[in-house]
Amino acid sequence: MPPLAELMRRLAPSLAPVSRTERLRATFGALLGIAITGFASSALVGGGAANLPLLIAPMGASAVLLFAVPSSPLAQPWSLIGGNIVAAVIGVTAAKFVPDLFLAAALGVSGAIAVMLALRCVHPPSGAVALTAVVGGPAISQLGYQFVLWPVLANSVLLLASAVAYNNLTGRTYPHRSVATSAPRENEPPESVRLGFSSEDIDAALAEHDVLLDVDRGDLEMILRRAEVRALRRRSGELTCADVMTRDVIGVSPETPLLEALDIVRRHHVKALPVTDDNARVIGILTQTDLLDKVAWGPKGPRLSLTQRMRLTAQNGTAPGSVVREVMTSPAKTARPETPLADLVRLMTSAALHHLPVVDRHSQLIGIVTQTDLIAALLLSRTRRSDQAAA
Template identity: 60%
Template sequence: MLAFLKRLLPALTPVSNVERLRAACGAGLGLFLTGFITQLALGPVDNLVLLVAPMGASSVLLFAVPSSPLAQPWSIIGGNLVAGLVGVTAGMLIPHPYLAAGVAGGVAIGLMLVLRCLHPPSGAVALTAVLGGPAIHALGYQFVLWPVGINSLLLLGCALAYNNLTGRRYPHLAPVAAVPGDPGRAKDRVGFSAADLDAVLKQYGEVMDIDRNALEAILRQAQTRGYLRRTGEITCGDIMTRNVLAVAPETPLRAALDLL
């Protein structure tokens, strides 16, 4: 039984204690600044939502896994705004709260997938718009811009500054596409090619919480380590021909064969 329960634990990649501390401090600081700046902007007000709960989930992605496709700027901004719009609309049009919640969550996920802004905390944004109570319902579509939109922008700004200042590149940008004949694509001639990876991912057919280019880079590094492990300390000099034979382009084939 214990062995089965251990199998239920997710196989996360190894993370250092420094990285754990970095992520935790970043999330805490980001949430504090988001709420604090929001309060400064509005001043002392009563019965007004300044910080919505889904921002806590967004902070996990933005600070703990900033390389995830689900944590990129378009994901949090687009996902939260889309989910907010869907949630408010569902709450207005569907009187039954749980039916409205189900419709809001499902439609929001579908739209996020289509718009390539999938962000899991946005599902909570949609539910908050439906089930958040009188204070949320009174905001109407204003809920989408304030607090959801402003909270998202402030938290994103904190993530941009904190991640880059602490050595984590954010956001993750797609590499420039290689042109045909680019010597940089010579790596495709050894091991797997980019087309091979794309074909496997298409066959896999599921959303993966890792950037496609980051996955390719990791696999190529693992491939290189495998080559080094198998070949040991062999150098290029050990396998290169020392007595190099050269011929001119106009040399007859028979003459070239005679040199061998």
């Protein structure tokens, strides 16, 4: 590559691809946000304060973040409000007590960065807020600390309100909520049994990198896990659920007595029984966990545990009869025969499933996939690739 081309490649940022729709959404959002902030500020001040600044330049940079990259940690409400207030206070203070203009400007911006990092409210346009407090001219200087409330806080609140309304109306959740960092679901498997890396691995890698990244930590984890699944799909080739499922599957009806269901589990050496209705449609699944946690086993046979009996009585208004319907897990997650192997792995690991019924387009039972089936298929796929590489 020629030296000039190599230099341009290094200087140009490597941005993720953005659709035309997203570009238009961000552009129109900034237009509305700045317009609303300006007109609302003018209406609030009225005609009695002609020399009072209505809209400061740093709001343009804030609009870029709030409307073009609303998922950025630098664009969140605390970053915007906290960063701008901190920067305004430090900038005004530097302007008041440091006679030299350029030294005051340097101290204002650097001090704002230090405090924003400490308070976790980093917002790049806030550096311009601190600079404006120092070099903004007589109209800004005369305001003193009033500059913090007007126009900085007022502009920030108006722009934030515009961003919250516009982003959510156009399909962008704001304030941003990361999927990967949301509360774990009940029975979600520990990270030690999931595929690939753990959250602790990501935290350790970020600590080693030791650079402030303009990406939400949870979003980063979600992207990496999606890449992991895509890599698994590529490595597993064309394998689907139909290639690995057990077709000779035994099901039970919801009215099957628990003692009979236990006998089926023992005789056939299985750990889960799909529960089907009269049309063979899957309505639930009975697992060993259901039989152990929800059933009390005594000399006279199985009976529902006290907790389960009270819950069912409260729900149905009648005494339970110790049948499968009362202890099965319902609704049951299912897969289709054409489901790729990688999607099966993701589904079963994310929901801590050891068994997954397979149904046709009519939701009728045609097979079941177990963790053992998945492991065997993955090992076979890897062996085939190794043989092909050696050939």
